Amino acid sequence: MSELNAAPQRVLVTTHPFREDVGELAESIAHTLRANKVAVRIVPGTMANLCDPGIIEVSDSHSTGKADMVIALGGDGTVLRSASLSGEAGLPLLGINLGKVGFLAEAETGELPTVLDRLLRGDFAVEERTTLSVHARDGKGGVWTSWAFNDIAVEKAEPARMLEVYVEVDGTRVSRYGCDGVLCSTPTGSTAHAMSAGGPVMWPNVDALLLVPVNAHALFTKPLVTHPSAKITIGVESSLTPAALIADGKPMATLPAGSTVDITSSDRPVHLVRMSNRSYPQRLVSKLAIPVEGWRNNR
Incomplete structure (x- = not known):
């Protein structure tokens, strides 16, 4: 699944508040984006932070403006908290999975180089979800x-x-x-x-x-x-x-x-960034580790 969209110019990166490894990963993502002239702000994905209406303001050396995309680093809980913010602000949300299941995330950490490259080229789709x-x-x-x-x-x-x-x-x-x-x-x-x-x-x-x-x-x-x-x-x-x-x-x-x-x-949907060509059944089987052969072949 890919479509040509405007590449983001200001990105808000939300992180799992208690993962020790997430800070280094967030800084790595910010470094790549900033090297390509994208303004980045990193914040812990706590409810207190994400309820702050000023959180979507992102500054660079030239100006300050509202983010045009949210990247969430964590598991499904982090994506859920970030979805409340992105839905309120009408921003697309890209989830990077650091959790066990990561059903709401679009990519795993090992896919980050490809994900960031496609993001910078505007090579992604946006999927609307009911809330x-x-x-x-x-x-x-x-x-x-x-x-x-x-x-x-x-x-x-x-x-x-x-x-x-x-x-x-x-x-x-x-x-x-x-x-x-x-x-x-x-x-x-x-x-x-x-x-x-x-x-x-x-x-x-x-x-x-x-x-x-x-x-x-x-x-x-x-x-x-x-x-x-x-x-x-x-x-x-x-x-x-x-x-x-x-x-x-x-x-x-x-x-x-x-x-x-x-x-x-709600009249406030969530817009998820999508890059993978995997169908929903493929996501379902993969994320939930469904034994598609059934119990008969295990005898």
Whole structure:
């Protein structure tokens, strides 16, 4: 997959905040880019840093301006944190994997020379990914809004108890059950928490939202795939167990009984830089180490 795009002139490099080797790698990337007259700024990929609205300002010896690309060095967590920033600013995001799976990353560290060369030539494609917007109310005046690239979770806040919830789609109630939680996922996030909870794998270009109950105490608790314009509402009914609202793994709020959580597609997509010609099935098999021969050939 390659298309001709404008080569970036100002790049923001975000890094895993605790990897000892990432600083040297970031400086190596910055050296190559600066040698080709690209302005570079390096910042640790912590939530505090990435929530700073001034972080996308990148200076060189001549001027200061906003970045036109984000490069994330780390695993999927680093890419997720950087996606929040790049999505907010409307910048393309290139992930370089330093983690174990790196499903959201485009390249491994050994591919960096080729990746940087193609970046400088504008030889890459940009792929748009669906994201989520969430609006929660606790019935007592408390309101929370957030955004997610992978998923929004409404989970029980106390491990020993069950969460009682109902689920509505476009104002119509479709389920009610006791459970550990409910996940709403994008197609991108279908291979994360949602897959572990028994949801289907969705191709990232599928235009849909995914709803998956987690450990529901009922015989019939199938995942739902809805239209992307659907409004999904999760209502908390438990009087003894509050719910935790979580966006891309980050706790947002504790919700008591009577709270409602509305989830819709966001108007702020993420744009991933793509260079590889690998198809999505090839990525899936490779990243998840799927035994495609099945168990019969292992006897």
